Amino acid sequence: MEKSHTNLAKIIHWGFIILYTYGILKQIDDLSQLEDIGLLIFEVIFASVFLLIVLIRYFYMSRFETFLGAHEPVPAMHKFLAKTIHSSMYLCLVLLPITGLIIAGLFAQEIKDGPLIDSVVGLHGFAADLSYLLIAIHVVAALYSRIKGEGVWSSMVPLWKEKEPTNHEIIKKISFIERGFFEKLEGIFSYKDK
Numbered sequence: 001m002e003k004s005h006t007n008l009a010k011i012i013h014w015g016f017i018i019l020y021t022y023g024i025l026k027q028i029d030d031l032s033q034l035e036d037i038g039l040l041i042f043e044v045i046f047a048s049v050f051l052l053i054v055l056i057r058y059f060y061m062s063r064f065e066t067f068l069g070a071h072e073p074v075p076a077m078h079k080f081l082a083k084t085i086h087s088s089m090y091l092c093l094v095l096l097p098i099t100g101l102i103i104a105g106l107f108a109q110e111i112k113d114g115p116l117i118d119s120v121v122g123l124h125g126f127a128a129d130l131s132y133l134l135i136a137i138h139v140v141a142a143l144y145s146r147i148k149g150e151g152v153w154s155s156m157v158p159l160w161k162e163k164e165p166t167n168h169e170i171i172k173k174i175s176f177i178e179r180g181f182f183e184k185l186e187g188i189f190s191y192k193d194k
């Protein structure tokens with residue numbers, strides 16, 4: 001029997017995309033928009049709820065193995081890479097609301113320009129840009145895994161479920177080279193997953 005993420009994990013994973021997309025689309029274009037007190041309060045409430053949901057998600061998900069649905073044991077170095085991407089996504093998802101809340105705090109203290117608020121706004125924008133890149137890598141990696149038919153995709157995605165590992169000769173060859181590469185890296189760094 002293949003392992004699958006729980007229904008709650010799937011609801012959190014897919015439901016969160018709606019919240020994230022909304023947060024990105026409703027973004028503020030200019031600091032001066034925060035002169036509108038109603039908007040400032042709304043932003044603070046939204047950022048607090050967003051932060052709380054990210055933290056709940058992190059603590060709930062941390063009990064599950066990475067590549068939970070994989071049919072074959074995954075090289076430790078490959079797991080390490082995936083975990084690093086996941087952790088970096090969480091870092092961005094926490095930085096976005098925290099820097100947003102700091103911006104709101106500074107603005108409320110009448111610190112509306114200068115190097116302090118500029119650097120926090122810079123960090124806020126950086127967290128957003130890095131999150132786009134990491135999510136793009138994550139989605140490409142998930143699609144690649146689906147093409148290989150490893151079982152990881154089906155553990156989280158309800159569509160286009162895998163039936164068995166691919167029989168495609170070229171994909172099998174690439175997969176073989178990839179496994180060798182990760183095992184070699186593991187040898188170099190003597191990395192062992194716990």
Ligand code: HEM
Binds near residue numbers: 157
């Ligand atoms: C806003 C967009 C997304 C974010 C922030 C995100 C984030 C994450 C994170 C952090 C995990 C690790 C488990 C967890 O802690 O929840 C995960 C797992 C997963 N995601 Fe996403 N994801 C996004 C979109 C997608 C999309 C569009 C796909 C598929 C096309 C996808 C496929 C998967 C799969 C297959 C797993 C399971 C990996 C495993 O079991 O190790 N994700 N996602």
Ligand code: HEM
Binds near residue numbers: 029097103121
């Ligand atoms: C989870 C909550 C939030 C998300 C997802 C979010 C998202 C974004 C994004 C994507 C940008 C554009 C960054 C760029 O152009 O590189 C942005 C800019 C900005 N956000 Fe947020 N934001 C959030 C919360 C907040 C809060 C609470 C405040 C302050 C009340 C805030 C104030 C700003 C400001 C001032 C800018 C920059 C405007 C400028 O460039 O002058 N954000 N936000």
